[in-house]
Amino acid sequence: MERLLAVLNVFARIALIFGLALLLPIGVSWWLGDGALTAFDEALLGTLGSSGLVMLATQRFRRELRANDGILLVVMCWVLLPLIAVVPLLLGIPGLGFADAYFEAVSGLTATGATVLSGLDRLPPSLNLWRAELHWIGGLGIIVLAVAILPLLGVGGRQLMKAEVPSPIKEAGITPRVTETAKGFWLIYLALTVLCALAYGLFGMSWLDALTHALSTVSLGGFSSHDASFGFFDSPALEAITVTFSLIAGISYATHFAALSGRSLRPYRRDGELPFYLGVLGASVLLIAVYLWQAGVYPEFATALRHAAFNTVSVATTLGYSSTDYSKWPFFAPLWMLFLCSFVTCAGSTGGGIKMMRAVILYKQVFREITHAMHPNATTFVKLGGTVVPNKIILAVLGFGFLYMASTIFFTLALAASGADIVSAFSAAVACFNNTGPGLGLVGPASNYGVLNDFQVWICSFAMLLGRLEIFTLLVVLTPAFWRK
Secondary structure (H helix, E strand, O other), X not given: OHHHHHHHHHHHHXXXXXXXXXXXXXXXXXXXXXXXXXXXXXXXXHHHHHHHHHHHXXXXXXXXXXXXHHHHHHHHHHHHHHHHHHHHHHHHOOOOOHHHHHHHHHHHHOOOOOOOOOOHHHOOHHHHHHHHXXXXXXXXXXXXXXXXXXXXXXXXOXXXXXXXXXXOOOOOOOOOOHHHHHHHHHHHHXXXXXXXXXXXXXXXXXXXXXXXXXXXXXXXXXXXXXXXXXXXXXXXXXXXXXXXXHHHHOOOHHHHHHHHHHOOOHHHHHOOOHHHHXXXXXXXXXXXXXXXXXXOOOOOHHHHHHHHHHHHHHHHOOOOOOOOOHHHOOOHHHHHHHHHOOOOOOOOOOOOOOXXXXXXXXHHHHHHHHHHHXXXXXXXXXXXOOEEOOHHHHHHHHHHHHHHHHHHHHHHHHHHHOOOOHHHHHHHHHHHHOOOOOOOHHHOOOOOHHHOOHHHHHHHHHHHHHHHOOOHHHHHHOOHHHHOO
16 A cells, blocks of 8 residues: 555656646637637646645655556556546537547547547637647657656656656666656657647648647647548648658657767667668558559559558558548558558657567567578577567567457457447557557548447557557556565
């Protein structure tokens, strides 16, 4: 119990800081007079008041967190902070149920971008901005943000970063001065967001739309302020900006940080994931463009290439924007795009899925086994970026791969058992578990998750949380052994 109260004290401090994020939409709502100001004011007062009371009540249990405490805090943040995020949505959107509001908040914080809302063009702009801001806060990681300021709170950060940073090699890119690393990640993240917003604004978006979509793009979230997503703008220039920044966001922030710190491009050349990341994406864009052109979907190859590039990169990087209803394309194309979102982005990026690092390790391990079958006495190694991958990492990746497949099957069966057709069930499971957003069938880019019932919505919410925490972090907390002294 004392351990739980100690973690709760730190969580209350993080919730207090999280509540301050409401100040941005409060300012926008006040400036525009969009009618949502009361909802945000009440949410802010409720968050600050409740967080302050919990912090004071648990103050005597405050201490340095240990490894298991860090895992519990990470899970607590991702599961409970959406309860704060739902308040403006519930108060500001008439008729929105709690299950749908929690789904929307989880989708925001996990940078998934799946939505149950329609009529986004008529929604108060401050609420659309809040949804995008949730992406931005959760995209790089709530705990990564907290670690940047946690020394002020007297809490250690390395175990927290290890519990949340998505990577099969958890220490990668985390320097001994972990706080400086976290600050470096967030400065790069902030700089990319500002540049993206400026580019959007200069090439045709209103400045509020530019800010909203920049927060969503750099976090690889996918919430838009328009029901038609990027099809609303119908602009090749804006689509090119989105592709550029989503490609950058899909690269490990540890690599960005190393390049910036050393003022050199060498870290990008040494990144073992990067050639696979860019190679798979480039080949897929060309494949789908040629396929759509030959199938007669678009009479001109340039048009096919434009839509193939935007939608393939968007789905593969788990951004989830769409410029057209790609579910009407020949089935192979959207299915291949959905397959790509399972693994394309790099470890330590803002993207979802199992990450390219794990995919490459699994790919190389397969050929290692083939070599052993032909030459039983041969000594072979799996290398990534010129570095030998330890066998314990390979075993961990194999275990993760099994859990990943089992989880995808479980979510698909659960959704199918509740009445969803198999295409909708499978694509919703994949899209939510990989934090991508739109699926196919009933949850395709021309529709949304509002067609699902409450049970299906809760299943998808759990899938998003499990995918964002990369399975093990959440499952560890659910095991009885975790709670034993």
